[in-house]
Structures are given as structure tokens and as C-alpha cells.
Amino acid sequence: MNPQAKLIFAISLLLGTTITISSNHWIMAWAGLEINTLAILPMISKSHHPRAIEAATKYFLVQAAASTLVLFSGMTNAWHTGQWDITQLTNPVSCLILTSAIAMKLGLVPFHFWFPEVLQGSPLTTGLLLSTTMKLPPMTLLYMTSHSLNPTSLTIMAILSVATGGWMGLNQTQIRKILAFSSISHLGWMVIIIIYNPKLTLLNFYLYTLMTATTFLTLNSMKALKLSTLMTAWTKTPPLNAMLLLTLLSLAGLPPLTGFLPKWMIIQELTKQDMATAATAMSLLSLLGLFFYLRLAYCTTITLPPHTTNHMKLWHTKKPTSIMIAILTTMSTALLPASPLIITII
């Protein structure tokens, strides 16, 4: 892509995100969401492959519909209450429309159908942006309006999201689709706690961003897009594959890795709020996700002895070390002992 065009799209992504997360007027929130949607479209369709174009089309249609619903919710609230403040959402119709709009933006069940295909059709770095940066504005809107939204619908969407993310990821061989379902599952964990303790939602989101960024960047350096490629990619950078094992287990939420911290805090808060059944259901449904994380981890670390193969196998190419992957990997596996510090900061 033209470097100047790439600069404009990158600046617009930052601008749109900043506008939405710093807004207190519905029009500004909507403008930021629209700028984000537009700016990422050429990044998704960069390769001009038909699958990428289809992914860009699906992304645009879903996100434009969701932005329209956000705008309608803000406008209906302004019509009935006379003010445009995001935290003062009082009209019940507006709250319902906004819940479905945020669910469409994030990829919560039952509005998740676009997410795996969009992630599969985009390159790995754009997939990273879609999973992390594009989720920050809707998550911020959810955080700001969490006290006005219907708790029942949020809880049902959250539990269904964890279930769908776990079950649908089981039969996948394409890594980007697996990461899409892992994202849906993590979003379920984020949404279930938002009515009781919204800070835990943000904690879960930040740690999920960390772990997902590590995974995407590691896969990008190994250029592994499906399980079969992942099996033979250990020869390029063996230590990176070992760390990818730990990062994937951290995404699954296993102690003593970082990914355990948000799940632990959320289960604790749910139990305190007399929602032990929901906590049990979420934990059991996350076991489904653990299976495909384990399968991914198995594929990354399996080491075969040197033997004759009938396809070309790569071996120890001179790859420059990436300091970003090193920092992110360390943070996404070793942050659990610092959990009191993290909980105080967030």
C-alpha cells in the first residue's frame, strides 16, 4: 500500500479510538466509531484477495449497522430526556438498542457471526488490530453506560458467548478462526462482570489485549496460519515456540500464568454477588476453550527428530530478535505474582 495512505489510515485509527474513549457526547462517540470503521477497511482488504474483500465487506456492513444503532440510541435518549450525555442514558428503549449495538460492535453472541470470517480474511497484524484496538471504543462505551443496561440480557449474552467461543473453536484448523473464537469467549468473561465491578472488565480487557498481542505477533514472526504450518514452524525460532506454548496456556486462563488473574477475580466477585451458578457455568464452559488452546500448544511444541520428509522444511533462518515480542511474552506469562499491584492500578 502507498506509505502516505497507510499513514493516513493509521492516524485515523488512533484518532477514532481517542475520540470515542474521551467523549461524553453521543455524536462524538459515534463519529469516532465511524472513523475507526472506515480506516481499518483498506487494512483488511490489503491483499485484494477475494476472501479479504469479503471480510472487509462483512466488517463494514456489520459495523455500520451497529454504529447506526448507537446513534439512534443516543438520539432517542436525547429526544426523551433533552441531553446527550453518555453516562445519563435513562430511556429504556435507548438502553436496549445500545446493548445490541455494543454486542454487534464487540462480537458478542448472538451477533458474533461476522467475527471469525473477518479475522480469517485479514492479515495477522490487521487481525491483531481488529481484536484489540477496535474493541477498545465499544468497551469504553459499555463501561460508561454499564449502570443503565439490562443485567439479565448482559448475563445471558456473556454465558452464551463463552459457550459459543468454546464449542465453535473446537473443530477449527485455521489459527485466526481459533483466535476469533477465543476472543468471543474472553468477551463473555468481560461482559458478565460489568454490572457488578466494571474495573474487572477493564482488567480483563487489558490483560486479554496483552496476551492476544503476544500471540498474534509471535504467529506473525513465524508466519504460521494453520495448525499444519505451526507443527513445523518450531525450526525457525525454537525458544519462541516454547514461549508461545506458555502464552496460549495463559490465554486459556491456567494458573500460575497471567491469564488466570482476570478469571480468578471475576469468579470471586460473582460468588460475592450470589451468582455462583453463573461462575460455575462460565468456568465449565471455559474448559471447552482449554481443549483447543492445548491443541494449539501441542502443535507449537512438538519436536520431531531429524528425518527425511517429502516436503521442504525450514531450518533456523537468521531472524532478527523482536524486542516487542520479548516484552509482551514476559508480561503475558509472568504477571500473576504482581496481581495486588495490578488490581490497585486498574
Next chain:
Amino acid sequence: MMEFVLFLGLCFVLGGLAVASNPSPYYGVLGLVVAAVAGCGWLVSLGVPFVSLVLVMVYLGGMLVVFVYSVSLAAEPYPEAWMSWGVIGYGFGMGLVVVVGIVVGGVLGLLVDVGTVNSVGLLSVRSDFSGVAMLYSEGVGLLLIGGWGLLLTLFVVLELVRGLSRGAIRAV
């Protein structure tokens, strides 16, 4: 007067139906024109004729004209036509249901208001073009963001359609 406003609303929805069910872009554009004119009429009934005129000028006189020119450059010799009467039948049926629902539901009074102090007539300070003046003075941040969004749309579209047959819009 109320019935005319309701008829405008019906035309808006029917125009949207025509856009969505078009067999070829030329008929979709006709639906867009109907929907835009009906929307402008609705805006006049709400008491903001300046915004309505701006919409007509920019949308119909600018964007639609450019669209028609580019479509006529890529014209096909034998376009499809609206062959099925089912679409028109559905449109009438839906319009009838909506109008009956609104009349029976009793929300007729909410749709058309009596003209308030600054929304009708030729006063010097009116809600619609004073609002536009405010957009350029107090609301300059939103103006700049809106302008950036439109410029970004231009770059996005140019990036998405560049490449002729090797680009995004290619016969696969």
C-alpha cells in the same frame, strides 16, 4: 397536512425498498431520489427547511449526479428491469399496514407539531441555519472531525478500488 406528512414517510420507506430490491443500479438510483425528496419534505414538516435544502443540494445535486455519471460510464447495453409485480404489491401492503397502525395507535399527534417561535417564518435567528453557524464557531472541533472523516472516506475508497483488474473490484 398530517396525511401529507404520513404520505412522505411512506414514500421514504418505499424509496428504501426500491433501493434494496433493485435489479440494476439505475432503478436503485430512482429509489434513492424518491427517498431523498421524501426525507427533505419530512425535514420541512419538522420546521428546519434550511437543512432540507442543503440535503437536496448536496445529496441529489452533488453525490447522485456524480454517481449517475460514473454509472453511465460503466453502462451495460441491456440492463435488467423490474419484471415482478410482487415487489409493488408488497410495498402497497406494507404501506397500508403501517398507515393503519399509526392511525389506530394514536401517535398521529406526535408527528406534526404546531410551529414554535423560531421554526417557521422569516425570523433572523432560526434553529436550523443558526445551528450551522454554531457548527462553524463553537462546534469547530466536530466540524474538523467530520471533515477528516469525509477526507478519510475518500482515501479509503481510492485505496479499495485502485488496481483496475488486479484490484479489489475485479471479475473473479
